[in-house]
Amino acid sequence: MNIREYLQKHIVILDGGMGTLLQEKGLSPGERPERWNITHPEIITGIHRAYFDSGSNVVNTNTFGANLLHFDREELERIISSAVDNAKKAREQSSAPQEKFIALDIGPSGRLLSPMGDFDFEEAVAVFAETVRLGVRYGVDLIMIETMNDSYETKAALLAAKENSDLPVFVSNAYSENGKLMTGASPQAMVALLEGMGADAIGVNCSFGPDKLAPIVREYLKFSSLPIILKPNAGLPESIDGKTVFNISSDTFAGITADLVKDGVRVAGGCCGTTPEYIRKLCEDIGTVTPSCEKKDLTVVSSYSHAVTFTDDPILIGERINPTGKKRLKAAIKSNDINYILEEGLRQQSAGAHVLDVNVGLPEIDEPKVLEEVICELQAVVDLPLQIDTSDPVAMEKALRRYNGKALINSVNGKKESMDAIFPLVKKYGGVVVCLTLDENGIPDTALGRVEIAKRIIGTAKDYGIDKKDLIFDTLAMAVSADKNAALTTLNSMRIIREELGVHTSLGVSNISFGLPKRDIVTSSFFISALDNGLSAAIMNPFSAEMMKAYYSYRVLHGLDENCSDYIRFAGLLEGGSETVRAGEKSDFSSADTLELSIKKGLKDQAASITAGMLLDIEPLTIVKKHIIPALDEIGTEYEQGRVYLPGLLMSAEAAKYAFEEIKKVLSNSDSGSASKCPFVIATVKGDIHDIGKNIVRLLLENYGFQVCDLGKDVAPNVIVDKVLETHSPLVGLSALMTTTVPSMEETIRLLREKAPFAKVVVGGAVLTQEYADAIGADQYCKDAMDTVRYAEEVYSNL
Amino acid sequence: MIRKVIFEGPKVNYKEVLRYARAKDSYDEYASLLDECIREAGDLLSYRICYDRYEIVRSSDFIRFSAIETSSDTVKKALSGCDEMILFSATVGSEMDRLILRYSRTSPSKALMLSALGTERVESLCDAFCEQIGRELQSEQKSLRRRISPGYGDIPLSMQKEIFALLDCERKIGLTLGENLLMSPSKSVTALMGIGSK
Numbered sequence: 001m002n003i004r005e006y007l008q009k010h011i012v013i014l015d016g017g018m019g020t021l022l023q024e025k026g027l028s029p030g031e032r033p034e035r036w037n038i039t040h041p042e043i044i045t046g047i048h049r050a051y052f053d054s055g056s057n058v059v060n061t062n063t064f065g066a067n068l069l070h071f072d073r074e075e076l077e078r079i080i081s082s083a084v085d086n087a088k089k090a091r092e093q094s095s096a097p098q099e100k101f102i103a104l105d106i107g108p109s110g111r112l113l114s115p116m117g118d119f120d121f122e123e124a125v126a127v128f129a130e131t132v133r134l135g136v137r138y139g140v141d142l143i144m145i146e147t148m149n150d151s152y153e154t155k156a157a158l159l160a161a162k163e164n165s166d167l168p169v170f171v172s173n174a175y176s177e178n179g180k181l182m183t184g185a186s187p188q189a190m191v192a193l194l195e196g197m198g199a200d201a202i203g204v205n206c207s208f209g210p211d212k213l214a215p216i217v218r219e220y221l222k223f224s225s226l227p228i229i230l231k232p233n234a235g236l237p238e239s240i241d242g243k244t245v246f247n248i249s250s251d252t253f254a255g256i257t258a259d260l261v262k263d264g265v266r267v268a269g270g271c272c273g274t275t276p277e278y279i280r281k282l283c284e285d286i287g288t289v290t291p292s293c294e295k296k297d298l299t300v301v302s303s304y305s306h307a308v309t310f311t312d313d314p315i316l317i318g319e320r321i322n323p324t325g326k327k328r329l330k331a332a333i334k335s336n337d338i339n340y341i342l343e344e345g346l347r348q349q350s351a352g353a354h355v356l357d358v359n360v361g362l363p364e365i366d367e368p369k370v371l372e373e374v375i376c377e378l379q380a381v382v383d384l385p386l387q388i389d390t391s392d393p394v395a396m397e398k399a400l401r402r403y404n405g406k407a408l409i410n411s412v413n414g415k416k417e418s419m420d421a422i423f424p425l426v427k428k429y430g431g432v433v434v435c436l437t438l439d440e441n442g443i444p445d446t447a448l449g450r451v452e453i454a455k456r457i458i459g460t461a462k463d464y465g466i467d468k469k470d471l472i473f474d475t476l477a478m479a480v481s482a483d484k485n486a487a488l489t490t491l492n493s494m495r496i497i498r499e500e501l502g503v504h505t506s507l508g509v510s511n512i513s514f515g516l517p518k519r520d521i522v523t524s525s526f527f528i529s530a531l532d533n534g535l536s537a538a539i540m541n542p543f544s545a546e547m548m549k550a551y552y553s554y555r556v557l558h559g560l561d562e563n564c565s566d567y568i569r570f571a572g573l574l575e576g577g578s579e580t581v582r583a584g585e586k587s588d589f590s591s592a593d594t595l596e597l598s599i600k601k602g603l604k605d606q607a608a609s610i611t612a613g614m615l616l617d618i619e620p621l622t623i624v625k626k627h628i629i630p631a632l633d634e635i636g637t638e639y640e641q642g643r644v645y646l647p648g649l650l651m652s653a654e655a656a657k658y659a660f661e662e663i664k665k666v667l668s669n670s671d672s673g674s675a676s677k678c679p680f681v682i683a684t685v686k687g688d689i690h691d692i693g694k695n696i697v698r699l700l701l702e703n704y705g706f707q708v709c710d711l712g713k714d715v716a717p718n719v720i721v722d723k724v725l726e727t728h729s730p731l732v733g734l735s736a737l738m739t740t741t742v743p744s745m746e747e748t749i750r751l752l753r754e755k756a757p758f759a760k761v762v763v764g765g766a767v768l769t770q771e772y773a774d775a776i777g778a779d780q781y782c783k784d785a786m787d788t789v790r791y792a793e794e795v796y797s798n799l
Numbered sequence: 800m801i802r803k804v805i806f807e808g809p810k811v812n813y814k815e816v817l818r819y820a821r822a823k824d825s826y827d828e829y830a831s832l833l834d835e836c837i838r839e840a841g842d843l844l845s846y847r848i849c850y851d852r853y854e855i856v857r858s859s860d861f862i863r864f865s866a867i868e869t870s871s872d873t874v875k876k877a878l879s880g881c882d883e884m885i886l887f888s889a890t891v892g893s894e895m896d897r898l899i900l901r902y903s904r905t906s907p908s909k910a911l912m913l914s915a916l917g918t919e920r921v922e923s924l925c926d927a928f929c930e931q932i933g934r935e936l937q938s939e940q941k942s943l944r945r946r947i948s949p950g951y952g953d954i955p956l957s958m959q960k961e962i963f964a965l966l967d968c969e970r971k972i973g974l975t976l977g978e979n980l981l982m983s984p985s986k987s988v989t990a991l992m993g994i995g996s997k
Contacts, residue, residue: 030965108969111978115900116984119978147970174970176845184897339904339905342904342905346901380901382901645828646821647821648825648829650906689977692903692910692911
């Protein structure tokens with residue numbers, strides 16, 4: 001019997017601790033236990049055998065840290081082959097009657113994935129993949145990914161397992177005191193991610209004793225349809241007379257764990273501090289339990305931190321990151337101005353969006369590359385789940401692969417070609433997919449026609465192994481100005497699909513009012529009608545006050561807003577003149593305040609609204625030259641004289657940036673280049689991950705009109721050179737914070753001299769000095785951001 | 800045995816935060832920015848430490864504790880006269896890095912202040928830890944000497960690798976070491992200090 005079949009009918013007993021036992025047998029502190037597979041095979045086999053003898057169905061090979069980061073390829077192969085061999089010997093030696101399996105144990109890499117750390121996602125996949133391939137080659141029965149405390153790394157490991165074997169994969173995470181992973185994921189977010197990607201069993205291990213893990217494992221039981229794993233520690237370690245002792249006895253451990261098995265846990269064992277004795281008692285206490293499995297019909301998407309579940313409470317999907325009809329965003333996408341896109345995301349979040357739609361489709365860009373980059377950048381700073389919106393399956397796959405969670409996928413439709421392209425991606429990476437009710441014959445005019453397509457999509461999805469809970473249907477809102485029955489057909493088909501097919505729905509509600517004046521009035525009324533007809537999620541503009549009024553009042557009227565508290569808070573914001581609701585229409589400021597003063601004081605919103613007012617009768621470039629730049633110059637001088645500190649300089653620069661945004665709105669019709677100077681490429685060099693200083697330089701340079709091309713941190717020399725050649729930038733700024741990365745800066749300069757001799761190189765950062773800068777051949781050392789601006793102005797004036 | 804301790808957030812030392820933000824004694828000017836940062840970071844911070852206590856072994860050129868052997872004069876000096884020492888690592892968690900990253904893209908002034916706050920937080924965490932250990936040592940008639948870290952004086956940064964292997968930082972407190980020997984989460988400290996007689 002294989003483990004998949006066994007799991008369906010039986011409770012699976014895992015093994016207990018390995019590390020604590022090895023320490024008792026003489027493993028030194030800091031020594032890698034994996035080497036003991038080769039040097040002490042009899043001890044490893046002995047431990048495995050003791051677990052089999054105590055009733056374990058599965059033992060984990062002693063390969064927790066067996067990967068290419070810790071061992072070279074040749075040693076890794078020897079370690080894994082011996083590890084599997086040791087487990088097989090134990091299985092042969094044990095005469096215990098139960099079914100016995102061997103799991104390839106995979107623990108965390110020990111590195112944190114970027115952008116929070118410096119380990120690239122694909123590199124992580126490659127590292128785990130090698131371990132998986134070796135495990136498969138030497139004949140394990142399943143793969144056990146365990147003790148993972150970061151969702152992104154867990155995804156990399158599971159992806160590696162799935163791409164390199166057909167074996168069952170068990171995935172178990174380690175939680176912190178706050179009930180989340182170290183990097184922030186809630187249990188429900190992990191359930192969404194791992195179920196979506198097709199793990200065979202999921203759960204929790206290590207962390208604490210079974211008592212403290214109980215609330216976390218109950219979350220898994222509540223949200224997951226998969227078999228749940230529980231592999232706790234023997235409580236917390238204490239030191240008694242120089243010996244490490246865990247504070248939960250085998251009796252207590254077995255009692256609590258067995259109770260959780262009776263409540264639904266289907267895979268149980270022990271982690272740190274547990275011994276064969278713990279497992280023997282656990283088996284006794286469990287006795288005979290028939291596993292039960294309750295399928296949860298939950299439609300869930302997730303981010304790195306939390307899950308969003310589709311219910312009767314409407315979900316708002318912010319539509320603002322989509323270039324259609326948005327000049328400023330188009331310009332931002334074309335010029336790779338990621339910051340603007342990030343701010344648009346953060347603003348939608350504070351306006352109340354639950355999910356963000358992300359669409360960067362423009363004909364003149366490399367969409368797969370840009371979409372992947374934008375998704376990575378957004379998910380690093382925004383904790384909302386994302387809806388990946390593209391018609392290009394290549395871009396879709398790239399984005400889904402890198403997405404840290406279970407995404408909303410926008411979209412598939414009833415065309416065979418569309419389903420053949422998208423459903424395999426949904427199956428592989430997980431996700432909830434928006435299904436448009438159109439097919440090869442277009443959009444049916446009747447509600448029944450659209451329902452028929454929906455049924456067909458559900459059928460095809462099932463053939464791909466995708467449950468209908470992971471499909472949401474969009475019955476396509478079309479302009480009522482073009483067809484007076486457009487809204488009715490959309491609403492009728494949506495009601496039937498939600499009620500009769502039992503699936504969730506979404507709509508891009510704004511389309512309905514296309515071609516009409518005062519669109520918000522019609523759109524918000526349509527939004528309410530749609531909610532009454534079974535709409536679960538709306539793709540909408542969270543900055544629209546009319547839409548938000550409709551949303552909050554709907555929730556009040558449908559018993560979704562306890563004590564009307566959300567509505568009351570929202571109403572308060574309306575009265576107080578909330579920024580998000582009234583974006584762009586602010587006018588309350590004292591007439592005595594000038595733009596110069598608000599920049600100097602660092603008042604962002606005031607700077608923006610004063611600029612908006614001034615633009616009514618002053619030329620944009622005049623505002624820049626006569627008001628913004630002089631204010632910046634003044635604060636810059638005060639900073640250089642030590643009268644203003646760095647935070648003050650930055651606050652002023654940010655206020656100036658807000659003023660510039662207003663000016664860009666006016667200029668984006670004409671050529672915005674007329675306000676800007678030459679390109680300026682900046683980067684933190686390879687190996688260095690500090691970028692606060694570099695970001696400060698960028699902000700000030702932008703304020704002074706340079707077209708800053710920011711390549712980010714940890715940037716390879718050739719990437720910098722390529723960008724300089726592409727933009728023909730006369731200025732390059734390199735930053736390094738550590739002495740260890742100065743050689744990498746030197747290498748970059750050498751390559752620049754060779755390939756782009758026209759560029760002036762300015763260097764800065766904590767470790768640099770004039771002498772250092774001279775030694776590595778830079779044109780200029782700048783001690784701070786203002787210094788860099790002064791130098792750039794000088795170079796620019798001599799061009 | 801490696802021990803793990805979780806602290807409540809120590810009181811914020813405003814003066815230190817402003818010093819790290821290179822804003823000296825200008826509290827009034829930046830009070831609202833700093834308060835905003837403290838409010839936003841508040842719940843996201845965690846205060847975790849793992850540590851162990853080791854005997855010190857000396858030879859002519861080297862000083863050794865557990866699996867770490869070093870010839871660093873800074874270490875020798877800091878541990879002189881001590882028979883035992885404490886090695887620890889401390890972090891305020893990765894959510895702080897994410898917050899700094901978010902604002903470094905949208906508001907560098909806030910990123911700067913948050914970064915300064917993070918540095919102050921982890922230093923205050925170390926102080927709180929040392930105070931606690933110091934109290935525990937009183938019953939043994941012993942006290943803690945000053946703390947030093949890799950990169951300080953002549954202590955090589957490469958000692959980080961050995962410290963991480965010894966303290967199992969990744970599993971215990973979610974602290975990792977990058978290829979360039981920098982720690983993630985970045986607001987973290989590894990340090991050692993001698994235990995001397997009173």
